[in-house]
Amino acid sequence: MDLPIAPPAFDASARTRADTGPDVGAAVGLLVAEVLVLAGIVAVWIASGLTFDPAADAEFDRLDGYLAASACVGGLALLATVVAIRVRAPVTAWSQGFMVVVIAAAVLAGFSYQRHEDEVRGPAPAWTGQVGCRSGGDSDECAATGG
Numbered sequence: 001m002d003l004p005i006a007p008p009a010f011d012a013s014a015r016t017r018a019d020t021g022p023d024v025g026a027a028v029g030l031l032v033a034e035v036l037v038l039a040g041i042v043a044v045w046i047a048s049g050l051t052f053d054p055a056a057d058a059e060f061d062r063l064d065g066y067l068a069a070s071a072c073v074g075g076l077a078l079l080a081t082v083v084a085i086r087v088r089a090p091v092t093a094w095s096q097g098f099m100v101v102v103i104a105a106a107v108l109a110g111f112s113y114q115r116h117e118d119e120v121r122g123p124a125p126a127w128t129g130q131v132g133c134r135s136g137g138d139s140d141e142c143a144a145t146g147g
Helices: 020-048 064-086 090-120
Strands: none
Touching: 020 064, 020 090, 064 090
16 A cells, blocks of 8 residues: 655755846836836936026036935846846846846936036135224233134
8 A cells, every 4th residue: 555645845956047038128128117217217317407598507406306216216227136146047037136236326427417516506605894902902902813
């Protein structure tokens, strides 16, 4: 008399990697989508500085909102990287990891550029007159001027 045999337990270490065709397709599709979204964000920022009035000074919007949108795209690329690693899709994982690094560098450079622009556009320091007491007297006669 033969007893029934239980099926083998699931072995998580025996996972196979994803097929190459769908992996490459997903990688290319995600790259194209991310590049199009980022190009759209840059195009909207550039359009914010365009004016058809020749007498007006064209100024671009602050980068903060555009950089936040780009950082969201980078966050989605990071999520896609994690998912690709979990399903063992190396082409997608590497391409999305590359996009995360590129977007992070662009966002950091953008914040640095915006900080520089804020410092440059700040008002120039004004001359407020002489500071301190220059009469040679004691400190009581200069108490009102802060000297």
